[in-house]
Amino acid sequence: MPAIESLSHLLSMKKLSNERIMHLFATAKHMEETDRLPSYQGRFAANLFLEPSTRTKSSFHIAERRLGMDVLHLDDAASSVTKGESLYDTLKTLESIGVDLAVVRQSETGILQECTKGLNLSIVNAGDGCGEHPTQSLLDLYTIHEHFKSFKGLEVTIAGDLKHSRVARSNAHALKQLGANVTFVTKPEWQDPTLTDQYITMDEAVDRCDALMLLRIQHERHEQGASVLSYLDQFGLTKEREARMGEHSIILHPAPVNRGVEIDSDLVESSKSRIFTQMKNGVTVRMAVIDALMKGEL
Structure with a gap:
């Protein structure tokens, strides 16, 4: 099997090798046990949720804040997608104003694969229709x-x-x-x-x-x-x-x-x-994912 290239985004589990999965788990475990978390102060995350979410949206917000990031929240009411703007143009706008990481939930399966072409910010798929999470x-x-x-x-x-x-x-x-x-x-x-x-x-x-x-x-x-x-x-x-x-x-x-x-x-x-352990673990695991993306190590 050919080596998988380093990832700038997390869109699908099919791109993650077992070794990368276990490395993320080791990072998450370390983050659970340490008082000295990495700091991404001055880096910006945008949470773009075009479908309803409680756990995923809140979990990412807490993970981003624990890592020192500044956070923008956008939903369907606050996004120009409702005015007919393409998702790509919305993400390109976020990149242009200085966003480093976009966490995206939306209803169209597979669209994020196309949106990543030509973008220089990291994207995390927070659920795409019936696609992946x-x-x-x-x-x-x-x-x-x-x-x-x-x-x-x-x-x-x-x-x-x-x-x-x-x-x-x-x-x-x-x-x-x-x-x-x-x-x-x-x-x-x-x-x-x-x-x-x-x-x-x-x-x-x-x-x-x-x-x-x-x-x-x-x-x-x-x-x-x-x-x-x-x-x-x-x-x-x-x-x-x-x-x-x-x-x-x-x-x-x-x-x-x-x-x-x-x-x-x-x-x-x-x-x-x-069930509630999963929710608790969601914050730590998402911190590990963000850390890996910010370091270019995913």
Whole structure:
């Protein structure tokens, strides 16, 4: 396999080697344990969120501020994209006024790949439609690695609205690359042949998985409203199913969580749950990503 060139952007997990992933984890771990963080005072980050976000947007903001960066926040109401300006021209504007890093969430899958051509600022994909969400994947992987210390032979099941999930797409690729065995649970109409053919039932999943990653139903990406009637009983994690999971097993969810739909409400903060640990880890992992981009070491 040819060497992958040094990255100026983080757009996809497919560009990250295992060595780079583990290096980011080592950086994140160091940042957790030190009082002396790198400082990027005088450097500017712009968070351009053209779709709603709570965790990702807030997490990046805290990560940027902890690293001493000045932060601009732009959403669809504040961006000239609503006036017909192209995303590329918006990013070129940010570059021209001195922004060093742009964190972008928007609804068009794959558009950021084209936007990077001719730009001299770093871009992080914070979610592109049904495409990818690499920093969410990295924090998920970091949380799994914290618990199991290795991915080799790990049984991971991703369950939920696979067809519309950028999180599933990023995680499926990275987990397989790192040596995990990945299976999937979903409704037949949400299967995605470009992602996998390794489908099992939720009852099979809880009996075999080391890590169970649940996903919400992405109603905003469905042409017609998706029914949630009996979803928990058929495809979700009930208390009865959770009781069959191994004592070592963990539950993950990128959130927002629809309690009582993909997971019984009582399990969100159960002993197996790492959902809020994922959120905590998101800040540290994103600090590591920013640090690597600012140093040109990603």
